[in-house]
Each structure stands twice: as structure tokens, then as C-alpha cells.
Ligand SMILES: Nc1ncnc2c1ncn2[C@@H]1O[C@H](COP(=O)(O)OP(=O)(O)O)[C@@H](O)[C@H]1O
């Protein structure tokens with residue numbers, strides 16, 4: 001058995017991990033084989049998740065019992081009108097906001113059940129979740145490489161290792177030629193690809209993307225979706241993409257509609273975009 | 275881990291440099307204020323050291339001759355010379371006045387000395403010491419006088435024959451040394467107008483201007499015109515003698531007091547410049563508060579401009595420690611830039627101060643520590659704000 005322990009693997013999580021080992025095709029030269037969880041455990045499993053903001057008369061029930069499940073390597077769309085609770089759901093899944101009740105299991109590991117379960121939300125975000133936002137939100141005082149290396153550096157990896165990994169990711173996302181550039185020198189599409197590279201840096205099993213293609217034209221929007229699909233396939237990453245974007249909705253094989261704080265599952269067109 | 279603060283400073287170096295220069299000018303003023311205080315202390319010490327005296331004998335119940343008026347009979351020094359342990363004793367007279375020179379007024383301290391005795395300036399940077407009994411002067415370079423200049427003091431013209439350096443009074447006025455007799459005359463005698471007035475009054479008084487006693491009026495004039503007072507007697511003790519031991523019998527004399535060098539230093543520094551020192555102290559405290567307010571305002575504003583980045587950092591798992599460290603380091607970086615600028619400008623503008631400004635390395639180190647401490651404290655508000663940022667704001671609505 002050959003495996004490598006990544007620093008992002010939490011202890012109790014790691015123990016469940018080596019039941020089965022998977023060797024993924026690897027576009028990055030020199031990267032080791034990637035071990036991950038039991039194939040059968042969904043990357044994300046949400047049951048009856050509720051979130052109430054505030055209390056009393058001004059309370060807002062943003063999530064009213066959400067059920068959702070995403071398999072490793074799957075890219076699902078999350079679609080709903082404004083104010084329907086999309087961002088709230090992502091915040092809860094990403095351990096940014098604490099839900100009010102319900103359950104969240106990540107890779108078979110219950111992290112929330114009426115309260116965070118033996119986890120540090122900050123470490124969970126750092127090690128197990130990648131975030132992509134509508135705006136790239138890159139750190140303007142770091143160059144492209146260091147922006148991508150940042151999650152690894154925050155996790156305690158050496159500068160050399162982190163930058164090496166960042167360069168590989170930049171190459172995979174076709175922005176290697178911009179590695180030394182300042183953020184302000186990049187086009188919107190390049191910035192978004194760098195942001196995706198940053199989300200992938202720690203090889204998180206989950207990526208949460210909130211309207212990642214909103215500022216992009218259709219060409220670039222499709223390019224981003226293509227990249228996300230490729231990453232999902234290659235790393236078995238589970239990806240949830242919140243979107244309004246008519247251009248990319250047909251690409252999802254599975255879609256969750258969210259309306260008034262509840263989710264409704266639907267099969268998507270799953271159009272092949274290469 | 276890379277230094278986030280360092281990267282941010284490099285990225286917006288223009289903003290930091292600009293702010294750092296502003297802060298630096300403020301720090302420069304602070305360092306100069308401390309330098310002015312140190313200069314005053316040093317001037318006092320130089321004043322004592324350059325006099326060459328070990329003991330100052332002054333009027334009883336006074337802190338003379340620099341801190342309070344003191345006057346002594348000018349034959350006292352003879353009795354002092356007879357005491358055991360006294361090597362030399364000489365009269366000195368001090369008086370501060372305005373001297374006109376080349377159309378400008380110079381405030382100077384006139385020192386009457388006996389050539390070759392304690393009180394005489396020991397090092398000249400040009401010219402020669404006083405040799406003639408009258409109307410010669412040795413001036414400090416700060417007066418602006420040059421060798422050969424003629425200066426008018428009251429009734430007489432004096433020729434500058436020598437120049438000294440760093441000979442200033444306790445209040446920083448440059449010194450002009452003249453023969454003791456001349457100084458006594460300047461100090462205790464009247465000008466021509468007053469003199470003519472008095473003579474006329476004496477001559478008009480039949481009791482004093484008696485036809486039968488022809489020398490009486492003349493004798494009166496001469497006794498009026500001859501001052502018998504000086505301000506202090508400077509004593510040099512003989513080798514092997516302790517100044518305190520020599521001072522003890524003198525203190526038992528009536529009407530005089532004797533101070534040793536440490537006591538004189540105490541008087542000059544603790545008493546004479548105490549008010550100025552407090553003045554400077556209050557100023558330093560205000561400057562520290564102003565600097566702290568400015569630094570916290572700047573750091574706070576810079577942090578507000580980075581709230582989104584901070585939210586993103588938190589979202590991707592940065593520790594509070596990392597974020598607080600970044601802001602603290604930026605504040606310290608600003609302090610370091612400010613200090614470097616401040617030290618430079620303080621050094622550059624020090625020579626332009628009319629009084630001696632002594633920039634002590636120890637003060638610079640203390641100043642640096644104070645700047646860093648102030649910057650650290652000033653960053654607290656910004657750190658508090660940054661730590662309250664909700665990572666959820668990075669995701670938005
Ligand atoms: N921090 C908050 N405090 C109170 N109410 C909130 C907060 N965030 C979101 N909401 C409310 O929750 C509901 C869902 O918001 P959100 O999840 O942002 O929707 P979406 O992303 O689908 O537009 C909205 O009614 C919104 O006003």
C-alpha cells in the first residue's frame with residue numbers, strides 16, 4: 001500500500017481514510033499518488049440543515065431544511081433566486097457560518113450535528129475546503145505564485161514546497177506565464193483562474209464556488225467550468241457551483257434548485273463542453 | 275511563511291514612505307527636544323569643567339554665581355589662599371548683557387577673570403589669552419566676533435584677542451572674557467551720564483566740596499568708582515586634597531558658602547534647568563501622544579482598506595495570530611521608517627539650533643524603543659477591528 005499523508009487530513013478523519021486507496025490520473029508531473037476516502041462516502045452530505053439569522057421578530061430563516069449530497073469528483077449546480085439562501089448554504093458547508101440545526105458530513109465525517117463536532121472551523125476551511133468567489137479576491141500585495149501558495153503557507157508548508165506546488169497548479173490552469181506578475185496586471189479571466197488555483201492548493205476534497213463566472217464573458221465562463229470539471233475528474237474533488245449564469249447551467253449533470261430555504265434536486269443537461 | 279506585512283509594505287511602499295516621512299519629522303522634533311535638554315546639561319557641565327575650579331566660594335544663603343546673584347568682597351580670595359589644601363583662588367565676576375556688534379545685538383555672558391588663574395578659559399581655538407590689564411577680550415566663537423574686532427561694552431572699547439569654543443552660560447549665552455577689573459567696573463559702576471550726574475551732585479554739596487579740604491571730593495569719586503565686589507571666588511585644590519575636605523572649614527566662615535563640583539552640577543542641572551527640563555518633558559509627552567494618535571489613525575485607515583483581504587485570509591484559514599502579526603509588523607515597520615527619517619533630520623538640523631543640541635546614542639535607542647512601543651500600542655485598535663472581521667463577508671450575499 002502506498003499512501004501519503006497530507007497535512008490537511010484531520011486526525012480522526014485520517015483514520016477513516018485508508019480503507020481504500022485510489023490512484024488518480026495526474027496531470028501534475030512529480031506529484032505523488034493521492035489517497036482519499038472510501039469511494040462510497042459522499043464528499044458532502046447534508047441533512048435537514050437549517051439556518052436562522054437573528055432572533056425574535058427580526059429573525060430570518062435562510063435555510064429551512066436543506067438535504068443535499070455530492071459525490072467525490074462530481075460537479076453540481078446550485079441555482080435559485082436572489083435571497084433564496086445559496087450563499088448561506090455555502091457558508092454553512094464551508095464552516096464560515098454556524099448552522100442552527102441539522103447535520104453536515106464531509107467525506108463520511110460528521111462535522112456538524114447541532115454544533116461543530118470536534119473540529120476547528122478555521123482549520124477545516126484551510127485544509128478541506130477550497131473557495132472560489134464571484135470576484136477573485138486575490139491578495140493584491142502578493143504576486144500570483146504566492147497567492148496560490150498562501151493556503152499551503154498558512155498550513156505550515158515550507159516556502160519552497162508551497163511555491164513549487166503553486167507553479168504546478170498555475171501550469172495546469174494555463175497561467176504559468178503570469179507566475180511572477182502582480183495581481184493588478186492580470187485580466188479578469190486570469191485572475192479567476194489564479195483564484196481557482198488557490199482554491200486547489202491544499203488539494204481539498206471540496207470546492208465551493210459562489211457565482212465564479214459572473215464577471216466573465218461566455219468564452220471565459222465556459223473555460224472556468226471546463227477547468228472545474230477537469231479538476232473534479234482528476235482529483236475526485238466535489239464541487240458545488242452557485243450560479244445564475246445561463247451559459248453554464250446546461251453543463252451540470254445534476255442541479256439543486258433552492259427556493260425559500262429548501263433544495264429540490266434535478267437532473268441537468270450535462271452538456272459536454274470538452 | 276512569507277512576511278505578509280513585508281509584502282504589503284513593499285507593495286504600497288509609496289504610501290508607507292510618505293507616511294513614514296511625516297511621522298519621521300515628528301520623531302525628529304522629539305529627538306531634537308531631547309537633544310536640547312541634553313545640550314543644556316552638557317553646557318552646564320562644560321561651564322563647570324572649563325572654569326578649572328574645584329570649589330566655588332559664594333555669598334552665604336545663595337546658589338551663586340550661576341543660579342542666583344551672589345556678591346563677595348574682592349579681598350576674600352587672599353584669606354582663602356592661606357587655607358590648607360588651597361592651591362589657587364581667584365575672583366570672578368559674571369554678568370549677562372547685550373553687546374552690539376556689526377549692527378546686531380549679541381546676548382553674551384561677560385566673565386571677569388584674572389589671567390592665569392582659575393576661571394580663565396583653558397583652551398583657545400585662535401588667538402592668545404588676556405595679557406594686558408584692561409580692554410582686551412576673549413570671546414566664544416558663537417558670539418560671531420573675530421580676532422581683532424573691537425566691541426563696545428558700556429564706556430569702553432575692547433579688542434578681541436582670542437576665541438574659545440563651547441564656553442556658554444547655563445542659559446546658553448556665549449561668554450566674553452575680560453579682565454576682572456573691567457568687569458567689576460561694568461557690573462557695579464555707572465555709565466558716563468550717571469557719573470557726571472553724581473559728580474555734579476557731590477560738587478554741589480557744600481559739606482562734601484569744602485574749599486578748605488581740597489582732596490575730599492576727589493577721594494569720594496574714587497571710592498565710588500572703585501568696586502570692591504565680585505560674584506564668586508574659584509578655588510583650585512592642591513594635588514592630593516579632597517575638595518570636600520577643603521570646603522568644610524570655609525563653610526564655617528561667616529557670609530560665605532562653598533560648593534564642590536558635584537554640588538555645583540546638582541545646582542545647575544537639578545535646580546537651574548529643572549523648569550526647562552520639565553517644560554521639555556511635557557512637550558515630549560505631548561509629542562508621544564500625538565505620534566501615537568497619528569500612527570493609530572494611519573494603521574487603522576490602512577487596515578480598513580484591507581478588510582476584504584483580511585476576510586479572505588481568515589476564510590482560507592489564517593490564524594488570528596497571523597493577521598494580528600501582519601498589522602503589528604506593519605505598524606512597527608512604519609515606526610522604523612519614521613525613526614530612520616527622524617534620526618536623520620534631527621542630525622541634519624541640529625547645527626542650526628542657536629543652543630547646543632546633543633543627540634546622545636542612548637537617547638536614540640530609548641527613542642527607538644519608545645517609537646516601537648507607541649506603534650505597537652497604536653496598532654491595537656486596528657488589530658481589534660481586523661479580528662472582528664467576519665470571514666463570511668468574503669463570500670458576500
Ligand atoms: N448575516 C445575515 N444576517 C441576517 N440575514 C441574512 C444574513 N445573510 C443573509 N441573510 C438573509 O438570508 C437570506 C438568504 O440570503 P443569501 O444566503 O445571501 O441568499 P442568496 O445568496 O441566495 O442571494 C436572505 O433573506 C438574506 O437577507
Ligand SMILES: [Mg+2]
Pocket residue numbers: 086087670671
Ligand atoms: Mg449570494
